[in-house]
Amino acid sequence: MERVLVIGSSGQIGSELVLALRKKFGNVNVFATDIKNPPDEIRNGGPFQILDVLDYRNLLHFLVRHNITQVYNLAAVLSGNAEKIPLQAWDINMKALMNTLEAARQSDAKKLFWPSSIAVFGPTTPRHNTPQLTVMEPNTVYGISKLAGERWGEYYCHRYGIDFRSVRYPGLISYKTEPGGGTTDYAVEIYFEAIKKGSYECFVSADTALPMMFMDDAIENTLRLMDVGSDHLSLRSSYNMAGISFTAEELHQSIKKYLPNFSTTYKPDFRQAIADSWPASIDDSIAQKDWGMKTEYDLDKMTKVMLEKIGEQLNGPKN
Ligand code: SER
Secondary structure: OOOEEEEEEOOOOOOHHHHHHHHHOOOHHEEEEEEOOOHHHHHHHEEEEOOOOOOOOHHHOOOOOOOEEEEOOOOOHHHHHHHHHHHHHHHHHHHHHHHHHHHHHHOOOOOEEEOOEEEOOOOOOOOOOOOOOOOOOOOOOOHHHHHHHHHHHHHHHHHOOOOOEEEOOOEEEEEOOOOOOOOOOHHHHHHHHHHHOOOEEOOOOOEEEEEEEHHHHHHHHHHHHHHHHEEEEOOOEEEEEEEEEEHHHHHHHHHHHOOOOOEEEEOOOOHHHHHHHHOEEOOHHHHHHHHOOOOOOOOHOOOOOOOHHHHHHHHHOOO
């Protein structure tokens, strides 16, 4: 019987992952925690508790008291926000991971999921079809912390037997909880603004291409990676995960197919430089081979669902 802890359950990934995990393991076996209040669906569907992952003693106590066997640690300061508070962001992102790794070592919570990101790559990395193993010189605080985290995860796996598993998420697109402070946030904001205002001012240029993934695909693949037997995993750092690559202009055009009057203007800010340092497309053949990574959504299919769901949230269900 698995007993699961999710750290960061009020965030963009956590608020959806908790629901999938509760379905899989049963509501009472999935403990949602965050330092922020969760959406109602999370609070009402099973145990929720305020828990600060930076408080090591409390975290360890929680794992032992609830007989936790696996942890999903999703707490992080994202790329855009991290550039505003570099030292603090480094401190938070690394301490959140190191506390979880150490607490795993000192308890029965031996299986750990921790998300990495396309941000581990940098301007010297090949930009197209970026391989799993390549030059990695990230130049953002967030990217540096993710790369360091991958190394620590692999180290704890080999040295202490922690079952560390990780993917390099592309930009994640979802309608339930918006992301906060990331560079790929434009690809979520654009859908909300399309429904609310019919126009969007985009903070990266029209030709900016980045890999993205619809949240349903991200959750499915996360569960897939966590389910597979250890002997399938040839990597214990973090797996490339490609998703779908498109430019901001292609995203705009996809929305226009459903909302012909939608308009976008482009006004790049400091996040343009971050986007330019990341890959435009990714090679995830090792993830496909090792644990069957696959996706269901292309750009237009995702756009259709995003617009429908956001429309329902803001205006009530269509009959
Ligand atoms: N989506 C994240 C960000 O933009 C990258 O992992 O910060």
